[in-house]
Amino acid sequence: MAKYSRIEVAQTMKDNGMVPLFFHSDIELSKKVLKACYDGGSRLMEFTSRGDFAHEVFGALNKYALAELPGMILGVGSVTDAASASLYMSLGANFIVTPVFREDIAIACNRRKVLWSPGCGTLTEIARAEELGCEIVKLFPADTYGPEFIKAIKGPCPWTNIMPTGGVYPTVESLSSWLNAGATCVGLGSQLISKDILENKDFDGLTARVSQVLDIIKNIRK
């Protein structure tokens, strides 16, 4: 069962300003990535469900977070069906992120009061997700839409919370373009937890990067 309520998760997404996300099949390496992000100040992590046995890695990672990293909120991304969402919620996922918007996933998550963030690409999809109780929608793949898309939506629907993901960079330019357009937070995957960092096991470098990104976000919001 989730440790954190959907209200706590949504608030932390807003406060943190970014959700780091990654997948790796190695449990020990994944723990080090999680710890590096925690040490850098992030209190959120999305483990993307890629490949067979990803749930085993997530289960181990979540146990580690619960035992060793107070306040770290772990969720799962790349969830594409309700059965997978239920599996991950049984393993303690605190939020479910999906590349697509599916009502059966929404129902499964609502049943357990777990925050779900569906990938949406039109205002009609966003509106339907909100009608089903969605707090923060994911704009995916964000770089094909651009910050102007968010700015335009916030006009008629200022209550809408959007998390652009896919092609967002951990730079001042990229982060300020999205946050100033009205994004609630951003998803940062391969540009933050890069292949290089994973291959070189550069966990100190990752901690420094995460801390820098959080500082950039704080400065943008001043």
Ligand SMILES: O=C(O)C(=O)C[C@H](O)[C@H](O)COP(=O)(O)O
């Ligand atoms: O897994 C999901 O649910 C997805 O929707 C895909 C990922 O969120 C993006 O592919 C991350 O993109 P990058 O930050 O450019 O690496």
